[in-house]
Amino acid sequence: MDTELARTFLTVISSGSFISAADRLHVSQSTVSTRIHVLEDQLGCVLFVRNKAGTTLTSAGRQFQRHAATLVRTIEQARHDIGIPEGFSGTLVIGGRIGLWEEFLLEWLQLMREARPEISVRAESGLEPELMQGLIEGRIDIGVMYTPQSRPGLKLEQLFEERLVMVSTAARSKPEPQPGYVYVDWGPEFYARHNACFPNFGGPSLTANVGWLGLQHVLANGGSGYFPERIVRPHLEARQLHPVGNAPEFSMPAYVAYPLDGDRDLFGIALEIMHRVANARAKAKADRRPRSARGKRASPVEGG
Known part of the structure; x- marks a missing residue:
């Protein structure tokens, strides 16, 4: 065939x-x-x-x-198998959103290499449709993303909840989109909640489908936007960015997807490390939350 x-x-x-x-x-x-x-x-x-x-x-x-x-x-x-580098016994292909490679998957990658040094890891980035297609075709072994789709033969597990916060290069900014606001497409659920929270918003001058791109534009040119709190935290501490007080926050789950018939030994350790990293970050986030809580929370953005 x-x-x-x-x-x-x-x-x-x-x-x-x-x-x-x-x-x-x-x-x-x-x-x-x-x-x-x-x-x-x-x-x-x-x-x-x-x-x-x-x-x-x-x-x-x-x-x-x-x-x-x-x-x-x-x-x-x-x-x-043909392309396995000399000295390694196997290959694992991991696909993830660019924003999830920042900090989370990079930390996982180092721990995975320490746990299974005989495994060659191929790291890829992409958006949800590409990652899902790769999983279904078998080109990607494990995918980490925000809004996966339930498909036969694939299992989804939630890793952690991403906290999206509005930040601005201006020290004082109104709690709604202002000129220079960059809209990042975090998915249809975020779009719906964003519209509900900002019904009078006429639309952005710039839309980005990758958070990293939107963030770099804001840092270089000024403006505001919604980004994961864990990613913008260093910029907040350096006062390159400022939290927008009283702006709604959004919760967006991050998931790992993998085939049910995957290699139990290899997939098992990879998934165990992912959950370990996610739990450690969730605990650190909970410890910081009472001191850094700002703004008001909106309804969660649920991933599919």
Whole structure:
């Protein structure tokens, strides 16, 4: 079977529709439809039910998903095995949002290397759609992100809650978006809560889909925005940034996603270290919270 057909099938699952899959694969919707029809002809069954809401797997589709993922993962595993650096016994591919690589995953990386020095680690960054696709195809072993989607064959575990706070280069700023405000796209839940808290906000002059990019712009050019408190803390202590008093705060969970059939030994130690780092940071955050609490809290931004 052509692995391209299996990859297209898995892309439809991860993206939720033929249209989104076509955008992600950089092909036309008709190409995606043709590939799925060819695949269905080869298998002699219908894999998807298409409706206005997108696509839904049939029972045959759910059964084939496991085989498609195994097929693609086998090819990727062969590439991993062939590409294992000399002196190492295996490779682990970790994908995460850029903001989660700052501090959290970097700390995990060092501890993982100390615990399993015989394992070569490949670190990648990306947004949620890319990370989910990599997990489903088997190109990524473990993904760490804010808004994962529940998919068959994958397990999600919450690591910690990110605290998003409004900060500004101005020492005194009103508790709502001002000129120079940078809107960071932290996901649909954040968008909904942001709109509810700032109903009169007309829209930003700059939107960034990566928090690091928005933060660098604010530091270089002035302005304000919502960023994880753990990332901006050094800038607050250095007085490069200032907390915006009485501005709402948002809570955004961070998750780890991994395949249920992953290597228990290797995945087990990697996940154990992640939870250990997350728990240690949560404890440190709780110890600081009474002294640094500022602003008023808004409803949490729940990750899917």
